[in-house]
Amino acid sequence: MSQQPIDHPEYPPVEMQGPSCPVPLSHNERIVMGHGSGGRMSHDLIQRIFHSAFDNPILRLGNDAGIFTVSSNTPNTIAISTDSHVVKPLFFPGGDIGRLSICGTVNDISMMGAIPLYLTVGFILEEGLEIITLEKIVASMKTASEEAGIEIIAGDTKVVERGKADGLYINTSGIGVRKKKYQIGGEFAKPGDIILLSGSIGDHGIAVLEGRGELGFSSGIQSDVSPLNHLVSTILETGEKEPGNAIHVLRDPTRGGLATTLNEIARQSHVGIMIDETQIPIHPAVAAASEMLGFDPLYIANEGKLVAFVSRLEADKILEKMRTTKYGEDAVIIGEVLETPPKRVMMKTAIGTTRILDMLSGEMLPRIC
C-alpha cells in the first residue's frame, strides 16, 4: 500500500486530457492496482482503452450515468449507470458489500438529478463461499433497496473456481428518470457557483481499512455508505425563478476522494475551483487515523457524501434544505467556482497558503468499493 502524495509541486504542468485526446499510458503495459484507483491512472486507462473504442457523445461526457431520451413525447429522460463492487473485506464497520452495491448505483443515478427506479444485480460467486455469508449480504441489499425505494428487476449469477474471486463480486446497474428541464452534470459548473459538501469526508475508506485489520487500532469510525436519492430529491426543485435550474453539478466523491472528484469536474467544465481546507468536515478519528497512516483524507473514498455545485443566489436555501435530510445534516459550503485557472483545483490551507490540489496520482487505498 503506497502513501498518498502529501507534497505537490506548486504548479505542476497541466496535463491536457480531453476525451478527444487519449493519453498514452506511460507505465508498464500491464494492469496494476493503480488502474483501479479512480485517480489519474484510471482516467488514463479509460481514455486510452475504453473511450477511444466506444466513443459516443453520451459516454464522452464522463458523468456517473449516461443520459438519453427514448421518446420525444415524454417529460423525462432516462439515466443508466453501472458499478462493480469488489470491496475487501466483505463486511466492514458500518456496512458491507451488499449495502455498498445498492447505494453505489442509486447514488450514481441520483448524481445526474435522476430518480432511481430499478436496479439489475450480477453476482460473481467464488466456489466455496458460505451460503450464510451470501444470505447476510443479500439481506443487507434488501434493506438498502427498501431504504432507497428501488426494486431489483433482473439478475445474473455466475460461479468461478476457488481462488478466482474474493468471496464474491457484485455488479449493480440502474435506471432512473430525470426531468428534461434539468441540466445537471460535471460539464455544467459555472464561475460563481457555490460548492456544497453534504458532510464529513474519509469515513468509508478508514472504516474499510479498519475492517481489513490494517489500522492496528479501533478508530470507532463507521462507513458512511448510504443512498443519497432522498437528499437529492429534496433539493432538486429549489430555485425562485426557475425551479430545478439552481443545481449544476452533483457528484459523490467515491474512489479518489473529494480532491479527485473536484478535479474531474474542473476538467469537464473547464473552470477553476477554489476550496477552503478549514471548511471541510473531517471526523477527528479519521484525521487521527489518516495522520498516523500518512493518508490525506481529501483522497480517501466516501460512499454517502456528495458535492453540489449550485447557483450562488440559491446556495443558502439549498444548504438549508440539505441539512433537513438524514444524510445531509452536516452539509457545509466548502468553496466556489472561478474562471481561472481552468481545469485546476486550488485549496486555501489552514495555514493561509494556497496550493494546487491534484487528482490522485498513484495507488489508492486498496479496494474500498
Add this chain to the structure above:
Amino acid sequence: MSQQPIDHPEYPPVEMQGPSCPVPLSHNERIVMGHGSGGRMSHDLIQRIFHSAFDNPILRLGNDAGIFTVSSNTPNTIAISTDSHVVKPLFFPGGDIGRLSICGTVNDISMMGAIPLYLTVGFILEEGLEIITLEKIVASMKTASEEAGIEIIAGDTKVVERGKADGLYINTSGIGVRKKKYQIGGEFAKPGDIILLSGSIGDHGIAVLEGRGELGFSSGIQSDVSPLNHLVSTILETGEKEPGNAIHVLRDPTRGGLATTLNEIARQSHVGIMIDETQIPIHPAVAAASEMLGFDPLYIANEGKLVAFVSRLEADKILEKMRTTKYGEDAVIIGEVLETPPKRVMMKTAIGTTRILDMLSGEMLPRIC
C-alpha cells in the same frame, strides 16, 4: 468436470418450484460450481436466496430481462437486463469474452421482443493483465457493438489483486424498448404453439472446451456467439390479423443448453413441451466431440441461437423469415406445446421412444459464459 446425466428416470417426481415457494438447498451450505450451471442448482439458489429477498412482480416472471413502463403516454415499454461474463479461456475458437459480453446482453434484451439501444460495461481487471489483451477484447466488443447497432454509454473499471480474478470479468447491462402491444415472455407459451430453433446446438460449449485444451483434438467447431437482435426484429411483426402477436416466447439457450431452456419455459407457462430429437440440428463435429466426452448436446451452451414459440398459423411464415437472416438460415421446427403434462419437456428419440428431458441437474461445462 462432471458428465451430463445421460439416463433420466422415466418419470421423476415433479418438483413444485414456483417463485412463491423457495426450495431449501439440499446440498451443502457452500457455493459449488453447479450453482453457476444455469440448471437446477442455479434455479434453487436463485429461488432461495435472491427471489425471496428481492421479490417483486417483474423479477418473479423469471425472464431474461425485466420489463417496465416509465410513462403511460409512450408506445413503448422498457426492457433491462444484466449478465456477467467469466468465460475461460478469454479467447476461444470463433469468439472471445468481449464479443460474448456484448452479444449476451443484446440477446437477453432481444428475447423480450425489445430493441436493444444502449449497454453499460463493468470491467473487473486482474492485476497483471496485459494491456494488449485488454485492447484486443475491447476491439472485439467494439466490432460486436457495431454489428448489433448498440452503443455503450456508461462504464466502470475495478482492479483486483493478482489471483483474485481470472484475467478479467465483464458485466454488461442493457436497455431496450419494446412495443407495448407485444406479449412475449417465458410465461406466454400456449398449447398448440410451434417451437422453432434458429440453428445447430452445442457449438459454443464445444468451442470453449477446445479453447481450454480439454478436447485433446481439434474439432474445427467455432463458437456461434452472435447478436440476435436483427433476427428478432425481422420476425417480430409477422402475423396476418394481429401483427406482432404471433410470437409468444423467445429465449436463447445459453447455460444449461436447449433442454434447460425448454424446461424453464414449460414451468413458466405451465405447459407440456414435446420435441423431436431427429429435428434438432447438431454439427457432426459437435456430436462426435460430445460422444467422446460423454456430454449431451442438449445441455451444452449456445450463444447465438434462439428458440421461438409461435402461433401455429404463422409458424411457416416466421420460419421462412428467420431463414432469410444471417443467424437464422438453418432454422427448423423442433416441436410443439401441449396441454399436458404441465411443466414437463418430452422428447421423441431417434429410436422412436419418448423420454422426459429434465433440466440440467449437476454441474455444467465449466465457465462457458
